Amino acid sequence: MIDEAVGKKLMKRRKNITGALALCIILSGIAGCHARQQERPAKAEMNSQTGEDPKGEDTQSEEKPQEEPKIIVVNDVAGEVNTGHEEMPIAPEQNRMSEQTEKKDEQIDEQIDEQKTTEDFYISGITDEIFARIQGLSFKDDCTLPREDLRYLHVLHKDIDGNVHEGEMIVNVHIAEDVLEILKELYEQDYPIEKIRLVDEYGADDEASMEDNNSSCFNFRFVPRTTKVSKHGLGLAVDINTLYNPYITTVDGRINVEPSNGEPYADRDREFDYKIEKGDLCYRLFKEHGFEWGGEWKNSKDYQHFEIPSARINEWY
Numbered sequence: 001m002i003d004e005a006v007g008k009k010l011m012k013r014r015k016n017i018t019g020a021l022a023l024c025i026i027l028s029g030i031a032g033c034h035a036r037q038q039e040r041p042a043k044a045e046m047n048s049q050t051g052e053d054p055k056g057e058d059t060q061s062e063e064k065p066q067e068e069p070k071i072i073v074v075n076d077v078a079g080e081v082n083t084g085h086e087e088m089p090i091a092p093e094q095n096r097m098s099e100q101t102e103k104k105d106e107q108i109d110e111q112i113d114e115q116k117t118t119e120d121f122y123i124s125g126i127t128d129e130i131f132a133r134i135q136g137l138s139f140k141d142d143c144t145l146p147r148e149d150l151r152y153l154h155v156l157h158k159d160i161d162g163n164v165h166e167g168e169m170i171v172n173v174h175i176a177e178d179v180l181e182i183l184k185e186l187y188e189q190d191y192p193i194e195k196i197r198l199v200d201e202y203g204a205d206d207e208a209s210m211e212d213n214n215s216s217c218f219n220f221r222f223v224p225r226t227t228k229v230s231k232h233g234l235g236l237a238v239d240i241n242t243l244y245n246p247y248i249t250t251v252d253g254r255i256n257v258e259p260s261n262g263e264p265y266a267d268r269d270r271e272f273d274y275k276i277e278k279g280d281l282c283y284r285l286f287k288e289h290g291f292e293w294g295g296e297w298k299n300s301k302d303y304q305h306f307e308i309p310s311a312r313i314n315e316w317y
């Protein structure tokens with residue numbers, strides 16, 4: 001705290017309104033009050049130097065040194081005057097406290113931001129509540145992938161108009177953090193994704209989900225005519241903006257486009273919203289996180305599709 005000598009010195013110079021009014025009553029008619037008026041500018045200047053908020057009482061509280069004995073008596077009577085005296089010595093500390101308070105506020109703000117981020121973008125296990133939504137749908141009765149190998153992602157995403165939406169995606173535990181980071185980065189950089197819903201909302205029907213331009217990941221199934229689980233069946237492939245980035249194959253010399261309403265977007269020379277292109281943010285992020293892009297396949301093109309390479313999956317399964 002303040003040293004006593006400084007405190008006393010300051011006591012001579014400062015009074016609060018209680019002291020001043022009491023003095024005026026006690027010393028009614030004494031020129032002290034008038035004299036104090038003349039000292040106001042010096043006081044105001046001092047306040048501006050210390051950064052202390054000049055209070056109303058302070059502007060009337062100056063006293064001449066020769067009146068000190070009477071003032072001290074008043075001070076003793078009016079205990080709160082002592083509190084007033086402490087204001088000046090405390091001022092620097094108050095500043096420090098104020099800085100500390102600001103820092104605390106900043107920390108709290110950061111915590112709230114983190115909390116908000118955590119609430120918006122998080123990973124959870126497949127709770128009973130979530131499992132009830134996918135059981136018999138994307139998590140089919142013959143699902144060979146353990147429920148424990150799946151994770152639920154909660155994210156935000158923005159559509160082409162910048163509207164923010166909540167998104168849900170179920171992915172394999174091995175890529176949960178990667179996909180969360182990718183989707184968070186896409187959100188923060190305003191990369192448009194129209195819908196991120198569980199495919200179960202479409203009855204686990206991929207075609208229906210794609211026709212609605214939904215982005216999703218896990219949907220258990222075997223590779224047709226094999227006992228091999230597909231990469232979507234493992235939750236290790238992610239489809240983004242599916243309508244505008246269709247899956248194009250050539251069957252018996254005929255071009256097949258999935259979803260069926262995605263044909264206008266099979267022409268990749270055209271410009272349109274939600275189009276994934278080599279080198280764009282979506283492409284770069286998935287590549288950086290170890291995914292391959294179906295748009296770079298040779299025999300077919302799956303522009304919506306990012307998957308973990310088989311060599312890596314073989315390390316896990």
Ligand SMILES: [Zn+2]
Pocket residue numbers: 232237238239302304305306
């Ligand atoms: Zn896919």
